[in-house]
Amino acid sequence: MPEAEAMSAPLWALMLMTVGALVTYFWRALGVALSGRIDTASRLFEWVACVAYALLAGLIARMILLPNGPLAEAASPDRIAAAVIALAIFFLTRRNIGLGVAAGAGALVLMSWGRGFF
Amino acid sequence: MPPARRFASPREAALAGLRDSIGVPMLVLGSSYLGFGSLVEGAGLDVWLGLFSTFTGWALPGQIVVIELYSLGSSLFVVAAAVAMTNARLLPMTVTLMPYLRAPGTPRWRYYAVSHFVAVTAWAAAMRLCPSLPENQRLPYFAGFGTTLWSMCLVTTATGYYLAGGLPGFVTLGLVFLNPIYFMLVFVADARHRARMLALVIGALLGPPLHLVSADWGLLITGVLAGSLAFGADLLLPSKTKGGGHA
Numbered sequence: 001m002p003e004a005e006a007m008s009a010p011l012w013a014l015m016l017m018t019v020g021a022l023v024t025y026f027w028r029a030l031g032v033a034l035s036g037r038i039d040t041a042s043r044l045f046e047w048v049a050c051v052a053y054a055l056l057a058g059l060i061a062r063m064i065l066l067p068n069g070p071l072a073e074a075a076s077p078d079r080i081a082a083a084v085i086a087l088a089i090f091f092l093t094r095r096n097i098g099l100g101v102a103a104g105a106g107a108l109v110l111m112s113w114g115r116g117f118f
Numbered sequence: 119m120p121p122a123r124r125f126a127s128p129r130e131a132a133l134a135g136l137r138d139s140i141g142v143p144m145l146v147l148g149s150s151y152l153g154f155g156s157l158v159e160g161a162g163l164d165v166w167l168g169l170f171s172t173f174t175g176w177a178l179p180g181q182i183v184v185i186e187l188y189s190l191g192s193s194l195f196v197v198a199a200a201v202a203m204t205n206a207r208l209l210p211m212t213v214t215l216m217p218y219l220r221a222p223g224t225p226r227w228r229y230y231a232v233s234h235f236v237a238v239t240a241w242a243a244a245m246r247l248c249p250s251l252p253e254n255q256r257l258p259y260f261a262g263f264g265t266t267l268w269s270m271c272l273v274t275t276a277t278g279y280y281l282a283g284g285l286p287g288f289v290t291l292g293l294v295f296l297n298p299i300y301f302m303l304v305f306v307a308d309a310r311h312r313a314r315m316l317a318l319v320i321g322a323l324l325g326p327p328l329h330l331v332s333a334d335w336g337l338l339i340t341g342v343l344a345g346s347l348a349f350g351a352d353l354l355l356p357s358k359t360k361g362g363g364h365a
Contacts, residue, residue: 058344
């Protein structure tokens with residue numbers, strides 16, 4: 001990453017965020033411009049959706065299994081158990097996302113606290 | 119079923135949008151932005167960078183991609199490509215929403231301005247309600263909903279940032295964990311189309327190993343490879359019921 005080394009960290013982050021925002025807004029503006037002229041049920045858009053889903057699923061699996069940053073301080077079995085608990089509560093509560101998230105995050109906090117205790 | 123609602127004026131419609139966004143949508147998205155704020159803190163960045171990201175980047179998955187790839191030291195190209203792939207779905211979403219926002223006599227720039235609010239929560243609310251509203255109340259409703267949600271998420275971004283910095287480490291873990299868990303459940307809840315369900319499963323399976331192979335390119339390769347595999351498998355496998363329009 002030659003560019004990253006030439007810049008201070010906050011400036012580099014600002015640069016990445018700006019580019020990310022421009023790319024994001026580009027899709028929206030293009031959507032306004034093309035509205036009424038393209039078929040969103042086409043195979044191209046189905047492929048686009050598949051790529052986005054796969055990329056995010058890959059990122060999330062990686063964030064849970066191989067995190068960088070603060071989550072790396074939590075033990076791997078704890079992170080995996082907390083994710084499983086979130087899924088279990090989600091299905092037990094008739095697919096309530098809020099309760100699932102709260103249970104998963106709460107479980108990770110409790111398990112990490114327990115490990116610090118013993 | 120779209121609830122039959124009618125407001126006295128476009129102004130009333132905007133205020134209704136404002137009120138509708140407060141409640142479940144704000145609770146769910148607001149807590150996710152708490153998580154985003156804590157992620158920014160964990161990456162060692164200033165709070166104003168987190169606010170800048172929420173202000174300009176508005177669409178959480180892309181914002182998380184930027185922070186995660188920044189932490190890994192990825193190049194500008196990799197970040198731009200990953201955000202482009204993550205957020206490309208905003209194009210068909212905007213295309214589908216626009217017919218429900220149009221009203222005669224509206225200057226074109228207003229459509230471009232409110233398109234910034236196209237992200238899952240506000241989009242879903244507008245897709246549900248706007249078709250049943252008089253034409254001149256649709257864009258105001260969406261703008262009211264979007265502006266409120268966006269402002270509140272700026273507040274929770276900052277709140278999450280300071281909570282993560284101030285709370286004991288094991289509590290911060292819970293905050294940082296909010297986003298991966300939230301998106302995991304959103305995806306599980308949303309996996310109705312076979313192609314997308316396959317994309318999620320193959321992506322989740324390939325993501326971690328490909329990251330180990332190359333921290334630089336793993337995410338992009340996961341997206342293109344797993345996404346195309348899922349798309350191809352869905353085409354080849356015998357179809358039971360073919361999925362219709364969606365975003």
